Amino acid sequence: NAGVTQTPKFRILKIGQSMTLQCTQDMNHNYMYWYRQDPGMGLKLIYYSVGAGITDKGEVPNGYNVSRSTTEDFPLRLELAAPSQTSVYFCASSYSGDGSGNTIYFGEGSWLTVV
Amino acid sequence: AQKVTQAQTEISVVEKEDVTLDCVYETRDTTYYLFWYKQPPSGELVFLIRRNSFDEQNEISGRYSWNFQKSTSSFNFTITASQVVDSAVYFCALSEAPGETSGSRLTFGEGTQLTVNP
Numbered sequence: 001n002a003g004v005t006q007t008p009k010f011r012i013l014k015i016g017q018s019m020t021l022q023c024t025q026d027m028n029h030n031y032m033y034w035y036r037q038d039p040g041m042g043l044k045l046i047y048y049s050v051g052a053g054i055t056d057k058g059e060v061p062n063g064y065n066v067s068r069s070t071t072e073d074f075p076l077r078l079e080l081a082a083p084s085q086t087s088v089y090f091c092a093s094s095y096s097g098d099g100s101g102n103t104i105y106f107g108e109g110s111w112l113t114v115v
Numbered sequence: 116a117q118k119v120t121q122a123q124t125e126i127s128v129v130e131k132e133d134v135t136l137d138c139v140y141e142t143r144d145t146t147y148y149l150f151w152y153k154q155p156p157s158g159e160l161v162f163l164i165r166r167n168s169f170d171e172q173n174e175i176s177g178r179y180s181w182n183f184q185k186s187t188s189s190f191n192f193t194i195t196a197s198q199v200v201d202s203a204v205y206f207c208a209l210s211e212a213p214g215e216t217s218g219s220r221l222t223f224g225e226g227t228q229l230t231v232n233p
Binding site: 031032033035040041042043044045048049050056058088090092094103104106108109111 | 119121150158159160162165206208210213215216217218219220221222223224225226
């Protein structure tokens, strides 16, 4: 019963480097999301996807890219890492057919530091 | 645009005290969902409750209770007889009704750090 799995859990990047945060879910959810949480703040939506092949920007998309080639996977790519991207990243998923409302499942978070 | 305000940045109480965490929201939607999450020091998000906009009944779960008042756009969370293990950051969040093009996007408040001292 894996749920939403994110990797890596911790990463230190140098300014200008690129990396991909992986996110996979095994619940056949059509909706997936990436949030970031800056120190002492709430989560903000970076990107989301309502199905394979469909992605859209959230509140803070600059500096990130996403793709959704399969229902299960929703990777988040940082192309040119900047110190402002030091944050905790959370992937989440939910199911549109959830008759009881929208239950949202979160991964455990990925701590990223850019130095 | 949706907005969630948690005016209390930090609260410190002594064990066994009751504590209420405030949450005020703004939305133009008539159908929406409200959530509370707990984030312990380990960092994961723990789901506590979801409430839809048509259900204003208060809810109690053990030492936890929630008071939803549409008239004041508030969804407050009370912990009765607080314990040290309740120490965490608590987030209130709001989402519109799930949509084919919007999913269930959450708007979070900035959180309230609760410290329960022995």
